Amino acid sequence: MFCVSSQRFVTIEGICVVLSLLLSISLGAVSANSNYGEALTKSLLYFEAQRSGKLPSNQRVTWRGDSALRDGFDAHIDLSGGYYDAGDNVKFGFPLAFTTTMLAWSCVEMESQLKAHEEHENALAALKWATDYLIKAHPEPNVLYGQVGDANLDHACWMRPEDMTTPRPSYRIDAQHPGSDLAGETAAAMAAASLAFASSDPVYAKTLTDHAKDLFRFGKDYRGVYHSSIPNAGGFYPSSGYEDELLWAAAWLHRATGDQAYLDYLTQASSSGGVSFVFAWDNKFLGAQVLVAKLVFEGKVKNEGKMTEYKSMAEQFICNCAQKGSNNVKKTPGGLLWFLPWDNLQYTATASFVLVTYAKYLEAAQTSVRCPDGGILQASDLLSLARAQVDYVLGSNPKNMSYMVGYGTNYPKRPHHRGSSIVSIKNDPKPVTCNGGYEAWYNNPKPNPNVLVGAIVGGPDENDAYGDERSDYQHDEPDTVTVAPLVGILAAIA
Numbered sequence: 389m390f391c392v393s394s395q396r397f398v399t400i401e402g403i404c405v406v407l408s409l410l411l412s413i414s415l416g417a418v419s420a421n422s423n424y425g426e427a428l429t430k431s432l433l434y435f436e437a438q439r440s441g442k443l444p445s446n447q448r449v450t451w452r453g454d455s456a457l458r459d460g461f462d463a464h465i466d467l468s469g470g471y472y473d474a475g476d477n478v479k480f481g482f483p484l485a486f487t488t489t490m491l492a493w494s495c496v497e498m499e500s501q502l503k504a505h506e507e508h509e510n511a512l513a514a515l516k517w518a519t520d521y522l523i524k525a526h527p528e529p530n531v532l533y534g535q536v537g538d539a540n541l542d543h544a545c546w547m548r549p550e551d552m553t554t555p556r557p558s559y560r561i562d563a564q565h566p567g568s569d570l571a572g573e574t575a576a577a578m579a580a581a582s583l584a585f586a587s588s589d590p591v592y593a594k595t596l597t598d599h600a601k602d603l604f605r606f607g608k609d610y611r612g613v614y615h616s617s618i619p620n621a622g623g624f625y626p627s628s629g630y631e632d633e634l635l636w637a638a639a640w641l642h643r644a645t646g647d648q649a650y651l652d653y654l655t656q657a658s659s660s661g662g663v664s665f666v667f668a669w670d671n672k673f674l675g676a677q678v679l680v681a682k683l684v685f686e687g688k689v690k691n692e693g694k695m696t697e698y699k700s701m702a703e704q705f706i707c708n709c710a711q712k713g714s715n716n717v718k719k720t721p722g723g724l725l726w727f728l729p730w731d732n733l734q735y736t737a738t739a740s741f742v743l744v745t746y747a748k749y750l751e752a753a754q755t756s757v758r759c760p761d762g763g764i765l766q767a768s769d770l771l772s773l774a775r776a777q778v779d780y781v782l783g784s785n786p787k788n789m790s791y792m793v794g795y796g797t798n799y800p801k802r803p804h805h806r807g808s809s810i811v812s813i814k815n816d817p818k819p820v821t822c823n824g825g826y827e828a829w830y831n832n833p834k835p836n837p838n839v840l841v842g843a844i845v846g847g848p849d850e851n852d853a854y855g856d857e858r859s860d861y862q863h864d865e866p867d868t869v870t871v872a873p874l875v876g877i878l879a880a881i882a
Contacts, residue, residue: 424882425505427782427795427842431871431878432507434793434842435491435514437807438868440479440549441469441521451812451838455549456556459536460524463558467536470521474867475805477549478542481525481534482614482625485573486669487868488518489640490741492580494876497745499584501879511875512584519581519596522574529602534570534614535559539624546806546825550813553822559618563606567614571607572633573672575600579640597644604637604650628670632661636672639679651689654680660697663704663715666727667738669869677702678742678749685753706746707759709739710773714760722786722852725777730862733791733847734870736777741873743774744880775881778874781844786852793866794841801835802858804865808840809858830858844870 436449440456459479460467471487473480495502495511502508525533538555545554561567578600585593613630615622635657642650654676661673680698683689691699707713709725717739718726727735747770750756757765776784783790783798790796793803802809810820810829820828836858843866848854854863 423782424778424878427778427792428505428507428875428878428882429510430792430794430842431844431875432510432514432842434840434844434866434871435471435517435868437840437843438471438473439469439517440472440477449841451814452807453550453813456536456552459556460533460558462556463533463560465527465533465558466524467521467533467558469517469524470536471518471868472549472807473869475803475861475865476539476542477547477552477554477806478537478539478624479521479535480539480621480625481532482570482573482621482627483669483867483869484518485522485570485577486672487872488515488522488577489573489580489636489675490738490869490872491515491518491875492577492584493741493745494873494879495584496580497748498876498879501882505879505882507879511879512588514875515581515584519578522577523595523599526574526599526603530563530606530610531560532562532567532571532574532603532606533558533560534567534618535621539620545822546810546830547820547822548807548810548813548825551819551821557620559620561614561617563610565617566607566610566612567617568607568611568630569627569633570614570618571603572630572637575603575607575637576633576640576672578603579637579644582644597641600637600641600644604634604641607634607637608653625669631657631659632672632676635661635676636679639676643679651683654698655694657694660694660701663701663708665715666735667705667742668735674702674705674742677705678746681746682749685749685755702742702746703757704760705739706743706757706765706770707761707763709743710759710763710765710769712759712761712763712765718850720848720850720852722780722848723776724780724785724848724852726850729849731846731865731867731870732849733781733844734867736781736847737844737870737873737877740774740777740877743770744877747771747774748880771881774877778877778881781847781874785848787848787854789854791845791847791854793843793845794839800845800856800864802856802864803836803840803843803845804858804861805836805840805843808838808843809836811837840866842871844874 582593582596638653664674667674677698747767750767790799846863
């Protein structure tokens, strides 16, 4: 700021100092709310808090301990490892696979940015914790273990993962009990991850590609929704169909292998999925559409027929997010893209990931998106919209609250999460019982004793209201499917 003094030197100088101070405070507040690098680091720490199995020596989240080491014992297979999906202690394969795909996509698309922020190795470590487990869960071409833990019994208890006494049955799909959606999503995860590891560990990358090919074939040859074969998952992560997962898997396998057969599958599909309303663990059409659009931009496929259709569907979703479409996404009064009342921030995160990724594709192709209302969206417009959503999540909202746990000072203190809400086993090794956990910890009005750094809660309602109540799992439960795409977004805008 430039101020000119006059004869009334002290008065004007004083005003200048005050104005300068106010400006610096204002700028400081903005930068404090927009420290994307810090948020990126914390988002990756969250995955360490969600780890199941034997923890490594370099584990940074030290309030956690080893857990569920005998997973798979009932099926005479080692199913230890992987991630607990949310605030419970079940390993649900369907959202875990989607989490893995989105983590891999973040690593692939934003590799240079992750390296620039010295988080690439941590991102690959988070990804590998998932893929190592998925490899073990796929011991035969037509066998995939899709869940460990009885979800109903698990949800009846409030226990640390380290103390679990609830049954840990292993559930699987096979040729007689198919699950094309679960197999397809896991194939997508393996194929995407193979790209992430291609340069640093080509042998591991090939292993992942081989699993992806087998799983895609399995899902294609033996059709059915997975929760018909694993009914225990139906009350928690039911599938609406498997066509989207098979398209998504084909798109990733084509990108990983270049094999024409996977492109043919996309070209010959009966439907491109239409204009998606959400991109999430149960709807991957938009993801496939975006990957095909990339092929069009790069000139690897002709912009005609089915390929044009995929690209058009992706761009209509983007226009809807930018309020320039024919069915615009609702926004809260505070500016948050609002899709559904349950755990809305997962949908905001995936939509924002699509925006930053598509912006990258537009910039490389030096083109733009033309919307139904006649408006034109440049790459910069998509980035600005995504950045605004991240800013809202990190504190630029009507409540001046960060919805990322551990970011800033005003963040959720009571997320619906068993492990973080109970004193660490490192501090008090006395076992916490099933009902004892509810009495001593779930119903305790105090903040969680362990800060679940990097977690993103479900978020506010459509009116920007949020209460930070542990019992409100609709708005206060964090999950891996929300944070995985956020890794890529934060890397892109940091």
